[in-house]
């Protein structure tokens with residue numbers, strides 16, 4: 375008997391057929407697991423219960439977190455828009471470098487890291503917090519398809535949009551179901567080498583590429599859906615120009631030059647920790663080579679403060695969207711370059727900016743705590759026990775304010791240094807003192823305070839007593 379509570383309840387699953395002797399075949403992802411009675415599939419979250427497939431992770435998530443759309447390698451849709459990120463348990467792949475292994479590997483997930491949610495509670499939470507977009511992300515949304523589709527459909531009915539961030543190892547009929555409810559697909563391609571997929575991810579390349587083509591084909595046929603791709607460059611595995619350029623060439627042959635591509639920095643994690651983080655110089659080189667090959671919008675991801683995360687007009691090189699960390703400022707004029715009027719394919723679905731980031735007056739007398747960003751670790755998650763108002767103010771190292779005071783009410787949210795001067799953030803809380811978790815980069819979802827990841831030669835300063843992450 376499974377002794378973790380989160381595994382003991384389930385909901386009926388879709389995307390399966392019966393085969394002989396009460397066995398079932400799951401056809402949600404191209405692994406097509408044949409599952410015997412009382413057993414689970416490869417992902418660990420789809421179980422044969424009395425000859426029918428059940429979803430063991432329906433409505434079971436890691437803490438839902440307020441972030442910004444840039445976290446999901448989406449740069450050409452509502453820059454700076456706040457999103458509500460939802461991750462779950464399990465994964466249909468098994469990358470040895472997984473940046474979210476504590477939740478993606480279901481056998482490792484502990485009860486205290488699981489939140490119980492319903493489609494209604496997620497939508498209400500987004501409405502209460504003025505959030506206009508849900509993001510299905512982290513471990514991988516493929517393995518909770520039923521919950522994703524139920525919630526996304528309800529969200530849509532309330533005017534809330536949906537973003538799907540995935541490695542996209544998924545079958546065509548499941549993609550068709552997603553195309554009915556998703557507004558954005560951000561697909562993480564691990565490599566253009568099938569052998570890499572088989573060895574390192576335990577998946578296959580071809581279904582991923584076919585899935586991307588399916589989404590792109592739907593867009594060409596009029597679906598109101600946005601697509602971006604990213605390519606994680608893993609040290610010692612695919613951090614060479616020959617490999618990175620394959621992604622650019624494939625996009626030029628199968629998609630078009632305006633689909634954005636992100637070359638994303640890796641941090642050592644899970645079973646692959648004996649290497650350094652990806653060299654930022656390589657990511658810059660890969661970006662330049664992909665632009666020279668013909669792509670118009672190529673970005674470097676997970677490197678704080680690089681100009682290569684800005685958007686430039688491909689005609690006259692004018693800066694049209696400036697980004698630092700997760701902050702974005704648009705200089706577009708009616709969707710075009712302000713200098714040469716070349717149209718820039720960045721969708722702006724809302725006329726008004728989000729209410730969430732409006733400046734606030736700081737009430738007097740609130741207790742406060744300080745979190746200092748350490749070296750290259752420039753982001754953090756702030757978690758509260760209850761959804762109380764929490765005010766924050768970025769500061770220089772000397773305590774001078776940077777920007778205005780802002781307010782969040784979410785249970786958990788991400789803060790990222792918005793400028794080179796902002797080296798710390800002061801949190802003014804109205805409830806119990808919050809917890810702060812360091813976030814290594816945007817793909818990373820820490821689940822315990824003491825989690826530390828190898829930064830090796832990056833010389834991250836030690837945590838001093840007055841900087842302790844707690």
Ligand code: SF4
Nearest residue numbers: 400403406407415417
């Ligand atoms: S979703 Fe899970 S159970 Fe279904 S085929 Fe993929 S790995 Fe197997």
